[in-house]
Amino acid sequence: MDSGDDIHDANDIESLNEDIESLNDNYDNYDDDAAAADYFDDDDDDDTHPAKSRRIEQSFTILKESDIRQRQEDDIRRVAAVPSIPHGAASILLCHYNWSVSRVNDAWFADEHEVRRTVGLLEKPVYDNPADAKELTCGICFEAYPLSEIETASCGHPFCFSCWGGYIGTSINDGPGCLLLRCPESACGAAVDQDMINLLASGEDKDKYDRYLLRSYIEDNKKTKWCPAPGCEHAVNFDPTGTGKDYDVSCLCSYSFCWNCTEESHRSVDCGTVSKWILKNSSESENVTWILAKTKPCPECKRPIEKNHGCMHMTCSQPCRFEFCWICLGAWRKHGGSCNRYESGEQNETEKRREMAKKSLEKYTHYYKRWASNQSSRQKAVADLQEMQSVHMKNLGDSQRQTELELKFITEAWLQIVECRRVLKWTYAYGYYLPDNEQAKKKFFEYLQGEAESGLERLHHCAEKVIQVFLSDDPPSPSEEFNDFRKKLTELTNVTRNYFENLVKALENVHDGNPCDLDKRPWGAGAMMNEMKE
């Protein structure tokens, strides 16, 4: 595997829990802006919340537009605290120094003269207009104007309001370069600040300039990035001095992504593997388009089947009732919930060359199918979770006489499913790049992956299918039956969490350079497999 020094890999098991909890918190706060804002507020003195201690350790902060403006203004004021730097000049200085207050201060106090020269903040005008003049000639239209209709930057070169407006407008329409606008006089270089823009530009141009200034604060600042989710306008401030290796960031819009590479969260697999995999997918996508076709024939009766649920356990409709795995199309009872191992078949010597090419595509297809299926399964789970929260929970509460708190186990199960589908998906990218010759490592990884996958399929099945009886139009009255369901789903959630913790931990040990040692399994796999028996 490639693993550059600058690419930090996944975290520890604690952070898996943390992530689940933060997902949980995010979800709770989904419809509650105030609560969501509290979430990220370090000064929040709400000590009653159990996850509070963890929140403070978070190495990132989500910024809404109002937060961004506030921070930008605070930074400008910090620079403008130096008596010789007015507000407008402070903004220009920060633009030049990637919005780093300390860099501005360092440069300014090291060589104020040089900074003034490069940035274009003149101490006194370089162009002296006649002191007794009643009129001045605009340097662009060459018309004479009374002094009240002439404006100059710190250099003193006179231009009329209309020409300033045209000059500024042209620059703003050319793009964010307008933030470093200079006096029109060639070779002058005096900076034009936002105060002048606001005085001289049209309303539309002022708004555009303001937008560029806001974007610059996020895009030119090394500690901030926009959330990459489509339509999301939040930004993320990341503190690299924080908890170290954890690059997972989760935005208020509920999108989680990796701060380092801005791809969606891929914890347990490093950024290098992810980018290789995404590149491969885009170049191979035509070969595997057919895999993504919406329907597959039932392996038994050959009728076309459309998959509309998240879990891979399929049951053909009456009268066939054949149970099979959506991915490998094998009988469900034969592989007991997982078909993750890639098994290369016997090779015919005479067709070796042709087979090699075919195998390589087959191998890729094997991993890609599983990667893509888990991706869509995760999306379905997210939708199911939302439907559960918005529709079913209330009905369930009524029919089973359960409080919201008593039904929390269902949300927890779904959050676990969503998280596990994500982890599982990326383990297929990881698995694809595991060298074939490292058999022990591969076997160990596939074993853990298989265990985790089979646990997840049981959990997903239970949360999606077994629950249906309680959601029907004629639900059973409150009974032991529901308590059994609660017990089962809670247990499956816990067991699946354990499996995935082991999987993540094993992948991390690989990254840390400790080869997986089959003799030193740090967990009781046998015990867990027994627990899983239904």
Added chain:
Amino acid sequence: MTSSSNSSRKTLSKIACNRLQKELVEWQANPPTGFNYKVSDNLQRWVIEVIGAPGTLYANETYKLQVDFPEHYPMEAPQVIFMNPAPMHPHIYSNGHICLDILYDSWSPAMTVSSVCISILSMLSSSTVKQRPEDNDRYVKNCRNGRSPKETRWWFHDDKV
């Protein structure tokens, strides 16, 4: 500053007309040394004769510049090219296009035809060798169909000539 090739074909705005009339009056009163404005009634296209400065590679040679003004001159740069035959110069292509930053990215509305002419003459005068740019053939081929030099992405890497 960028501009589309269309803008140069549109008629001049009132601001552009006023400014060009003032420039022309100033030019006729104080013509820059080494240049002759070829009188015409087309304010939007000036033709200017350039005479190579004495003591330079181009001494006693005469070339013609064609200057086309866009609708929003001077907010947008004029299009300046040498008419055929263009002088042999490392920054002047055989189709007359000139690689000079002030004609493109570094144009400023406070510049004038006169200041542009002086820059071009200075560029000619400082040349030490009469030759075409290295990528002349490729560039000229790409410019067929009458493409404006203002549509080219210029790299201004040589500030010596």
